[in-house]
Amino acid sequence: MERSMDSSWVLYRRLWQYVRPYRGAFALAMLGYVIFASGQPMMMGALKYFVDGLTNPARARLVVPALGEVDTLYLVPAALMLVALWQGIGSFLGAYSMSKVSVGIIHDLRAALFAHGLRLPTAYYDSQDSGRIISRLTFDVTMTTGAVTEAVRVVVREGLTVVSLFSYLLWSNWKLTLVLAVLLPVLGAMMRSAGRKLRSASRRLQETMGRITAIATEAVLAQRVIKAFGGEQRELQRFARANDEDFQRQLRLARIGARNGSTTQLVTFVAIGSLLWLVLWLRGDASAGELVAYVTAAGLLPKPIRQLTEVNSRIARGLAGAESIFSLLDVPPEHDEGSFAPERARGEIAYEGVRFRYPNAQDWALDGLDLRIEPGSVVALVGPSGSGKSTMAQLLLRFYDPTEGCIRLDGVPLPQWRLAALRRQIAYVGQQVVLFDATVAENIAYGAGERAVSREEIVAAARAAHALEFIERLPQGFDTPIGENGALLSGGQRQRLAIARALLKDAPVLVLDEATSALDNESERAVQAALETLMQGRTTLVIAHRLTTVERADRIVVMERGRIVESGTHAQLLAAGGRYAQLYREDLVA
Ligand SMILES: Nc1ncnc2c1ncn2[C@@H]1O[C@H](COP(=O)(O)OP(=O)(O)OP(=O)(O)O)[C@@H](O)[C@H]1O
Ligand SMILES: [Mg+2]
Incomplete structure (x- = not known):
């Protein structure tokens, strides 16, 4: 479903109202993402230093006044651990703070929905499916908040990771990187088409799951009527239909997933192969360390890029959920404009x-x-x-x-x-x-x-x-x-x-x-x-x-x-x- 920029913007603004109380945690999460992303080039730097030290041991030796000559290569693993620790801190800070934001929003939205629900007119309840009202409070709230905070995480954390990796690549060998920049989207597209099938299959699976739940719930609630009217066969058939369909769809999902696994494998190796070939072709006077770090950094790029290209559907899902939540919050409450309020009426x-x-x-x-x-x-x-x-x-x-x-x-x-x-x-x-x-x-x-x-x-x-x-x-x-x-x-x-x-x-x-x-x-x-x-x-x-x-x-x-x-x-x-x-x-x- 296409949504106009304007209406999306209104939704974002409204969602932001719910983020506001948690903007401290939100800022911390951003900081965490920055720390995490900044670790990537450090990792590459350490790797380059290590490989260059292996191929040219003299470069890694350092004369320290008190100790004499030191082989600094032995310090690289320690440095890597430090970088890992740095990234770990960033990752924790990002994940935990963002969860705090999302759990907080879920809590507040639920409270708002419940409070609003109590004030809704009886006529509204007559006209609505009660299951749908309740699922807004339980399912929609979690799904929306999850989708939106996840989208923020992807955009900021993976976005920064891509930027830092790509800057490293440019800095390291700009010619090679420009060629790579043309090639990457092609590989990305190959991966994406497989992912899309997977998503639509899993969405269809959700539908059948919903149907199974609905049939089972109804059967539990109506068990006396089913017994009294001998409806067991009918219920069995109804359930079997939904269950069989679920079975088929599960299999289809498994098939696509399995095929995806092999495709991904293939695409990955084609990518690495082309990259190695490019490296041979355009290496210029780069050192072995530079090249290894380059190939590694380039190998790290596709995953965050894929996540970024998929963020659209997440945002769309989040906005659809937000729309449904807000539409419930926008139902006018019971009219209560009167002010007459005596302690006890006469009763006429x-x-x-x-x-x-x-x-x-x-x-x-x-x-x-x-x-x-x-x-x-x-x-x-x-x-x-x-x-x-x-x-x-x-x-x-x-x-x-x-x-x-x-x-x-x-x-x-x-x-x-x-x-x-x-x-x-x-x-x-x-x-x-x-x-x-x-x-x-x-x-x-x-x-x-x-x-x-x-x-x-x-x-x-x-x-x-x-x-x-x-x-x-x-x-x-x-x-x-x-x-x-x-x-x-x-x-x-x-x-x-x-x-x-x-x-x-x-x-x-x-x-x-x-x-x-x-x-x-x-x-x-x-x-x-x-x-x-x-x-x-x-x-x-x-x-x-x-x-x-x-x-x-x-x-x-x-x-x-x-x-x-x-x-x-x-x-x-x-x-x-x-x-x-x-x-x-x-x-x-x-
Ligand atoms: N929530 C509703 N939405 C639409 N129509 C309704 C609703 N509740 C009742 N009606 C209709 O309004 C009419 C009057 O219903 P009401 O419940 O007042 O009858 P009643 O005199 O109390 O009947 P009973 O003696 O069976 O309880 C009926 O025709 C009924 O179908
Ligand atoms: Mg009545």
């Missing part, structure tokens, strides 16, 4: 002409809704599946904003509330119970938010939610871990934990979506009793399919296709003999 709720359509949906989920709920009263929402009951509750928490109309709490339109303050007023038990992979106590205490809670409060909430007796029978009581999303609990138990969590919140508004649907009759009566205590002095919106649980509500609102079709007390609605009476009769029979 009003829906005024509310219409709402989910993003990308065709139909109105709520189609002109007017409803006023007095503080402290209990309103039950009933109606067929898909009539918009849960949607109504979600709008109250501002998971979504109405497309038309207005919702008020205490007479103040919801957008004028500070988001956190608004949500603080509402204890919400959703239709799908969501628990954390933590202990029972921690899950209940989650309801208290930032406030510190005592064990007594947690126990009291559990008792009120009729969860105490089952919690006490758990192996470690309140300190029992409940597994991923409460996998170690029954449906009804999970629901009671969710209710206890809401109880602990002690908010003026209570929203219960199907809160008692997964309970047996006895527990349901118990929870019902608990809820009735809880509802006192609170505005309650309760959504239930079982009409027996809503009989005692101050008002029952019957919804159908996003509209209110009836409302009144149980007795009034029965007497009216309308939709509610019909639903009620069906429910009693069921």
